[in-house]
Amino acid sequence: MVPVRSIIVSAVLFSEIDGQLKILLMKRVKGQFWSHIAGKIENNETASQAIVRKICEETGIQVQQLYSADYLEQFYEASANVIELIPVFTAYCDKNQTVILNDEHAEYDWFSLDEAVEKAEFGGQRLLYQYLWENFVNRQPSALLKINTY
Template identity: 30%
Template sequence: MPDLISRLVQVHVFRKKTSGIHEYLLLLRSRSDPQYPGMWQVVTGTIDGKESALEAAKREVQEETGLAPLRIEIIPYVASFYNPAADSIELVPVFAFEAHPSSVVRLSEEHEKYQWLSYESAISRLKIQAHKTALEILEKTMLKKE
């Protein structure tokens, strides 16, 4: 039977414009990256050693974007997928980080480009269903109240 493992995090970074509209940060993976080259995605990464999922999420956002969160939310969704190489089911906690509207993004070598996008534009660019599902929950249930 496959093991249940949680080694990864997914983080949706957003900002609220003065107009009240939310924009979402998407990152374009480097074309030289062997896994998903040239694909738009949210911040993702591995939980290292004994760090918590939240600690990993904060570190990954800092490493991949240089941003510090104004606010952190847990999206009530756990992404999952089967990893045939490890015969494991991966469970991925999902977070939302609010960035200051004037924050400057500093990309790591993992990504070549970034864009702040409307919900509709972000959904259409994302290819991984778990990223789309979490973004929909964030936009339509969590941020709709604001």
């Protein structure tokens, strides 16, 4: 049997950088791969509270426009023999958003969709970035997905 767990949340952030909408990716110190924001849900936190906290901790960004991405990342974690289900969120940041990295990340950059897909280490990440671009950039997101952050 392979148990299913959901103790992690993730988020992909968008910002207009020099006139073009881009995706924030950060290079993790552990593993040295590019990724979006992710982290564990703490006791007594909702998933949306956890991702707002993680965004601030990892980037210094105070989220103003948070949405449920209507998407679950999923993968098999061999070391724990579990299937991880990770609710994904997305946020629109200020134009030319500055980022202050914490010690979990070595560097960051804002990437076009094609660049983000090229940088992504895992197939699930590539699918996620394409999905978000289609549903949050090429289309106006549903107001039903918007989450109040205050």
